[in-house]
Amino acid sequence: MNAPVVVGFDGSATARSAVHYSAREAKRRGCALQITHALSWPVILPPFHAPYDLHDQGPRAAMLDLLAKAAHEVQEEHTDLSVTTHLLDGSASAILLDASRFAQLLVVGHRGSGGFAGLLTGSVATQVAGHTRCPVVIVRGEDQLSDDGPIVVGTDGSSGSRAAAEAAFTQARLRDAELILTYHSARRSSAGAIATSTLPFWATVGDSAAGTHGISAQYLSVEYRTEVVSGDSPAAALMTFSQRVAAGLLVVGSRGLGGFSGLVMGSTSRSLIEHAPCPVMVVPSPRDAD
Numbered sequence: 001m002n003a004p005v006v007v008g009f010d011g012s013a014t015a016r017s018a019v020h021y022s023a024r025e026a027k028r029r030g031c032a033l034q035i036t037h038a039l040s041w042p043v044i045l046p047p048f049h050a051p052y053d054l055h056d057q058g059p060r061a062a063m064l065d066l067l068a069k070a071a072h073e074v075q076e077e078h079t080d081l082s083v084t085t086h087l088l089d090g091s092a093s094a095i096l097l098d099a100s101r102f103a104q105l106l107v108v109g110h111r112g113s114g115g116f117a118g119l120l121t122g123s124v125a126t127q128v129a130g131h132t133r134c135p136v137v138i139v140r141g142e143d144q145l146s147d148d149g150p151i152v153v154g155t156d157g158s159s160g161s162r163a164a165a166e167a168a169f170t171q172a173r174l175r176d177a178e179l180i181l182t183y184h185s186a187r188r189s190s191a192g193a194i195a196t197s198t199l200p201f202w203a204t205v206g207d208s209a210a211g212t213h214g215i216s217a218q219y220l221s222v223e224y225r226t227e228v229v230s231g232d233s234p235a236a237a238l239m240t241f242s243q244r245v246a247a248g249l250l251v252v253g254s255r256g257l258g259g260f261s262g263l264v265m266g267s268t269s270r271s272l273i274e275h276a277p278c279p280v281m282v283v284p285s286p287r288d289a290d
């Protein structure tokens with residue numbers, strides 16, 4: 001049986017958006033959807049109730065009810081989709097990282113409450129984005145639910161870049177969307193044009209621009225092109241370009257060299273997660289996935 005798509009859920013509006021996004025991904029991939037909540041008991045006891053403590057129910061009973069409702073909504077929209085729910089005790093990062101070992105895709109909301117509060121801030125962001133065993137998609141809300149638009153992937157010729165490019169080709173084929181392979185250049189000539197002579201040799205030779213090394217031959221139905229994008233930082237360049245082309249998904253690797261060095265660490269990852277105009281997929285490098 002195919003590995004499932006796993007989505008983190010906490011009952012928030014953003015989490016519900018993530019559930020519907022992940023349902024469409026599961027449909028495309030022909031696999032099951034698993035909706036998961038991490039239950040961490042609050043340190044502060046009543047009268048300071050957890051946000052999901054509805055009608056004086058305990059947090060566990062209330063979340064089980066919300067999980068059931070979320071699954072019902074999804075199955076009403078996708079009648080042939082297999083949907084399961086899981087309520088697990090523990091921290092959000094630990095549960096998500098464990099789920100990434102058997103999932104083919106992990107989907108999380110940008111902000112949440114309860115079990116996934118602050119999921120992508122501070123140390124949890126570094127753990128999830130830097131150590132996931134499968135690709136993870138971060139969505140921010142209803143404004144990011146559209147799957148229209150091209151797939152944009154940030155590349156730099158590294159092994160992590162190759163993994164990101166392959167995931168991007170897969171997404172483009174699943175969605176029948178155009179793929180745009182991008183490389184970052186911070187330098188411009190005095191006239192404002194990109195100083196292409198400063199780019200590495202593989203930035204101007206087809207597949208090598210993305211470090212794909214023949215991956216495109218496995219995806220003959222995918223239309224793709226390469227672009228050099230400029231900006232003060234890789235994150236700024238990717239966000240500006242993704243906004244300009246109305247991207248449906250931005251794909252980056254968890255490790256990089258050259259133009260996208262340190263892409264999911266520190267301020268660069270925070271910028272993409274916080275401000276990207278479309279969902280962001282972070283793909284683990286080969287050594288992270290081992």
